[in-house]
Structure formats: C-alpha cells, structure tokens
Amino acid sequence: MNSDRIAHIAQRVRHVGDEPDGCASFQLASEPEKWVQYGDGKINAAYPLSKHPAALVATLGGRLEAWESGCFVTVADVPNDAVLIARWVDTYLRWVLQSGADAPVTLRLSRFKGAAALA
Secondary structure, three states: OOHHHHHHHHHHHHHHHHOOOEEEEEEEOOEEEEEEEEEOOEEEEEOOOOOOOHHHHHHHOOEEEEEEOOOEEEEEOOOOOHHHHHHHHHHHHHHOOOOOOOOOEEEEEEEOOHHHHHO
C-alpha cells in the first residue's frame, strides 16, 4: 500500500464531498483504460475481468449495483470516509487493474448530474 498515493486519492475524495455534483476520476497514467471514478456515494470502475465481482465487492466493501463482464463495475454504499474510500480505490487499482503500488495515477475532479456520469 502506497501511503502517498492513498493520501492524494483521499484529498480528491474530500473535494468531491464539498461539491454536490462532484466526481473524482483516478486513472493509471500509463494505461488510461484502467480507471476508477468516485461520486454520489458510488464507485464506478473499469472491470477487465469476466469473473463475477461479488466476492471482490464483499472484500472491499459496498453493495454491487451493476457490472458487465470485461467492461465496468458499479458499487454503491461505499464507506463514507475519504481515507477508507482511498484505500478501496488503491486496493482496486492494485488487485483488479494490476497497477503497482507506486504506479502514477492521474487524478481529476469534475462535475456531473446524478449517477449518469458514473454509468
């Protein structure tokens, strides 16, 4: 676990909490197709696997809302704490998207209207 990366992710998550329509996007700098978004209490992420993500979500926390094999996963009811969300994102980047703990992540804040930006 990279504490610097977690701190940077947590900082962006806190900013999202300050914006009613905020969305934070985290992308592997060298592989932009590997991404995670957080906003409106949900996480949406690239999901390159074909295996059902129920066990993964049970381990990381939250409630599986939607998924498509090899495409995306959406998780609702994620922890309501910036550091816990940052750890969730960091773990997902390492376990599912196969990033190294020190892999550079591009962080971006944006605005969206409801869950439409996350789907």
